[in-house]
Amino acid sequence: MNHDEMMKKIKENQGLSRRDALRMMALSPVAASVLASTGAPATANASSSDAKGRVVIVGGGAGAMMVLARLRRALSSPEITIIAPNDKHVYQPGQIFVAAGEYAPEDIIFDNTGYIGNDVKWIKDEAATFDPDNNKLTTKNGTVVEYDYLIVAAGIQYHYEEIKGLTADMIGTNGISSVYLNDLAAGTAAGGTLTHDWFNALHEAAKTSKPRVICTQPSTPLKCGGAPQKILYLSDDYLRRDKLTADFTFATASDKLFSLPEIDTALHKVQEEYGNITNKFGHDLIAIDAQKKIATFHHKYQVQGEFDKDLNEYDMIDKEEEVTMEYDFIHISPPSYAVDAVANSLLAWQKGTSKGWLDVNRETLQHRRYKNVFGIGDVCGIPMGKTGGSARHQGPIVVGNLIAVMEKKEPLLKFDGYTVCPLKTSYGEIIMAEFNYDGLAPSFPLDPAQPRWIWWAFDLYLLQPMYRYLMLNGLM
Numbered sequence: 001m002n003h004d005e006m007m008k009k010i011k012e013n014q015g016l017s018r019r020d021a022l023r024m025m026a027l028s029p030v031a032a033s034v035l036a037s038t039g040a041p042a043t044a045n046a047s048s049s050d051a052k053g054r055v056v057i058v059g060g061g062a063g064a065m066m067v068l069a070r071l072r073r074a075l076s077s078p079e080i081t082i083i084a085p086n087d088k089h090v091y092q093p094g095q096i097f098v099a100a101g102e103y104a105p106e107d108i109i110f111d112n113t114g115y116i117g118n119d120v121k122w123i124k125d126e127a128a129t130f131d132p133d134n135n136k137l138t139t140k141n142g143t144v145v146e147y148d149y150l151i152v153a154a155g156i157q158y159h160y161e162e163i164k165g166l167t168a169d170m171i172g173t174n175g176i177s178s179v180y181l182n183d184l185a186a187g188t189a190a191g192g193t194l195t196h197d198w199f200n201a202l203h204e205a206a207k208t209s210k211p212r213v214i215c216t217q218p219s220t221p222l223k224c225g226g227a228p229q230k231i232l233y234l235s236d237d238y239l240r241r242d243k244l245t246a247d248f249t250f251a252t253a254s255d256k257l258f259s260l261p262e263i264d265t266a267l268h269k270v271q272e273e274y275g276n277i278t279n280k281f282g283h284d285l286i287a288i289d290a291q292k293k294i295a296t297f298h299h300k301y302q303v304q305g306e307f308d309k310d311l312n313e314y315d316m317i318d319k320e321e322e323v324t325m326e327y328d329f330i331h332i333s334p335p336s337y338a339v340d341a342v343a344n345s346l347l348a349w350q351k352g353t354s355k356g357w358l359d360v361n362r363e364t365l366q367h368r369r370y371k372n373v374f375g376i377g378d379v380c381g382i383p384m385g386k387t388g389g390s391a392r393h394q395g396p397i398v399v400g401n402l403i404a405v406m407e408k409k410e411p412l413l414k415f416d417g418y419t420v421c422p423l424k425t426s427y428g429e430i431i432m433a434e435f436n437y438d439g440l441a442p443s444f445p446l447d448p449a450q451p452r453w454i455w456w457a458f459d460l461y462l463l464q465p466m467y468r469y470l471m472l473n474g475l476m
């Protein structure tokens with residue numbers, strides 16, 4: 001099978017077998033360069049060290065496993081404790097493909113045991129309180145754990161209950177879904193499955209009516225901020241493929257589709273091609289009446305005031321109002337914050353826009369006040385990237401800088417803010433938005449604003465095994 005045949009199968013969704021796809025990708029020169037380019041950053045391998053000290057890692061997800069593997073390799077006599085409640089590990093990017101019907105739920109649940117070696121003490125519990133002044137923490141079950149060095153990788157907590165009238169158990173009923181829904185502590189990921197059911201229910205409804213569909217994006221930081229739009233475009237395409245349609249509304253608290261202008265423009269073009277999507281900017285979902293199917297939004301907007309002759313421009317006046325919208329189907333992306341244990345501790349930013357998130361330096365990922373503490377992943381209060389791609393780039397920085405501190409040296413490695421958002425614009429195409437603190441940062445000399453089949457094939461067939469076998473083992 002050549003590339004064209006593979007793409008035809010992908011586009012027609014003819015169930016290209018994973019073995020065929022992997023064989024194709026492995027043989028492809030493009031894949032080879034993808035692998036080379038997405039390989040370990042230049043600073044990846046902390047040199048082996050005889051540094052000593054008790055290291056505690058809090059968390060059992062992507063970031064935790066990535067630093068754990070690297071630390072075990074880098075330290076000649078590691079003394080590591082991991083505090084993680086979950087036996088199972090969810091490959092969360094795969095939730096989108098479960099929603100789309102491309103993955104089965106079991107494709108995205110991995111056993112954590114294989115990543116946590118026998119030389120590591122595993123406390124299957126959650127950190128409940130931190131006492132960084134005394135280098136200790138207490139778990140939910142009351143175990144006190146002392147450390148010399150701490151890595152916080154406890155991720156995000158969803159707050160569905162902030163939306164009045166909504167509780168997490170209502171997701172999957174009355175036309176409500178949320179691909180984000182999961183129980184990471186239990187290692188389960190229901191969001192993808194429920195959202196696939198939602199795709200099918202929408203498809204069924206579109207056979208006899210033109211359903212009203214709302215996809216929301218909250219005002220808080222969100223892991224994989226592109227996921228609400230991935231669901232928007234894939235569910236729209238799910239109908240379009242069978243010549244069905246619906247009225248889609250993208251209701252977002254943001255004032256744009258994407259923070260980077262090039263990608264924002266490209267997404268507007270994608271929407272024009274669909275022709276059935278209305279954007280409601282500045283709309284933050286605050287309440288839902290699940291029985292009547294009415295969503296209420298806090299709408300912030302500006303109106304033009306008087307002309308200011310001195311400034312030679314119109315004064316802009318801030319306004320706000322409550323807006324209600326009726327719907328038949330709604331996909332909700334939840335308000336999100338750092339996990340409570342971190343948010344309520346001295347480890348969090350105590351004020352400012354990052355209040356409640358882990359207070360780390362955005363480049364060294366070292367805590368700004370407690371120098372023996374580092375952070376990785378979604379929990380970090382830094383300007384960019386709540387993605388697995390960010391965690392992958394942060395791993396070598398955190399480990400290298402931690403070892404420097406253990407060796408009484410300066411932490412010199414710097415995270416550049418790298419993050420990645422594979423925006424699924426349709427079945428078979430992705431805009432691969434890679435960027436860092438300075439702006440767009442594509443790994444390839446390809447126009448990053450262009451939807452491409454190669455990124456779909458890469459994401460669907462290669463990324464999951466790369467994540468599972470290489471990234472979580474700290475090998476890239």
Ligand SMILES: Cc1cc2nc3c(=O)[nH]c(=O)nc-3n(C[C@H](O)[C@H](O)[C@H](O)COP(=O)(O)OP(=O)(O)OC[C@H]3O[C@@H](n4cnc5c(N)ncnc54)[C@H](O)[C@@H]3O)c2cc1C
Binds near residue numbers: 084
């Ligand atoms: C729908 C969806 C789509 C996504 N798509 C992409 C994508 O395409 N590309 C991409 O790069 N990223 C994507 N992501 C984001 C990516 O999955 C996360 O950014 C990544 O998992 C972050 O890793 P983490 O270790 O910070 O957090 P997590 O992987 O969420 O792990 C947090 C861990 O901490 C544990 N924990 C929580 N509280 C405590 C506590 N008090 N004590 C101890 N442990 C605790 C949890 O049980 C969990 O094991 C997506 C996420 C979702 C939900």
